[in-house]
Amino acid sequence: MTTQNNPTPGSSIGELVAKITAQFSALVRDELKYATVQLQAKVTKLGVGGAILAVVGVLAFYLLTLLFGAAVAGFATIMPVWASFLTVAGILLLIMIILALVALAKIKSSKQNVVDPKAGLTKDVDAVKKGFTK
Incomplete structure (x- = not known):
């Protein structure tokens, strides 16, 4: 019984080349699928990281506003507001x-x-x- 991946002793050169070509094509397709999955995972992580950094930026703006308010309040103790x-x-x-x-x-x-x-x-x-x- 012959399987597609295992050549038989009587296989011709053409059959062997066809099998190698089919296996190579399958390998390339699988590698492309794997690269796509890796890229999707990376893009997802980058998106989540970017969103978190945006939230940090907004919170930093509010923090800076509070610090300036605290500076004003501190100076208000020694001079008019x-x-x-x-x-x-x-x-x-x-x-x-x-x-x-x-x-x-x-x-x-x-x-x-x-x-x-x-x-x-x-x-x-x-x-x-x-x-x-x-």
Whole structure:
């Protein structure tokens, strides 16, 4: 009795090639199915992680608001409430200005890095040409 996966001693080359081709096709299909399952699991985990990070971002915003309110309340014990709001706003404005200046300095320094893919490709082509001439 002959099975599809086990060749018989009298099998022809054509039959053997057909069996190998069928087995290879099945292997490729199974690998694609496996990759799809893995990708679906990864996307699901990324989606859940992203949603949790979004919730964390919203809660962090509320926490920051509470901290600023606490700073205002703390300053209100030594000065009028309106002055404590202005003090906290001034401190935040100072922090924002410092961060903006640091960001602008980084942006200006990035102009030193020139992106020139043509030069890199030219070097690669030249290296290949030199390799052929040897």
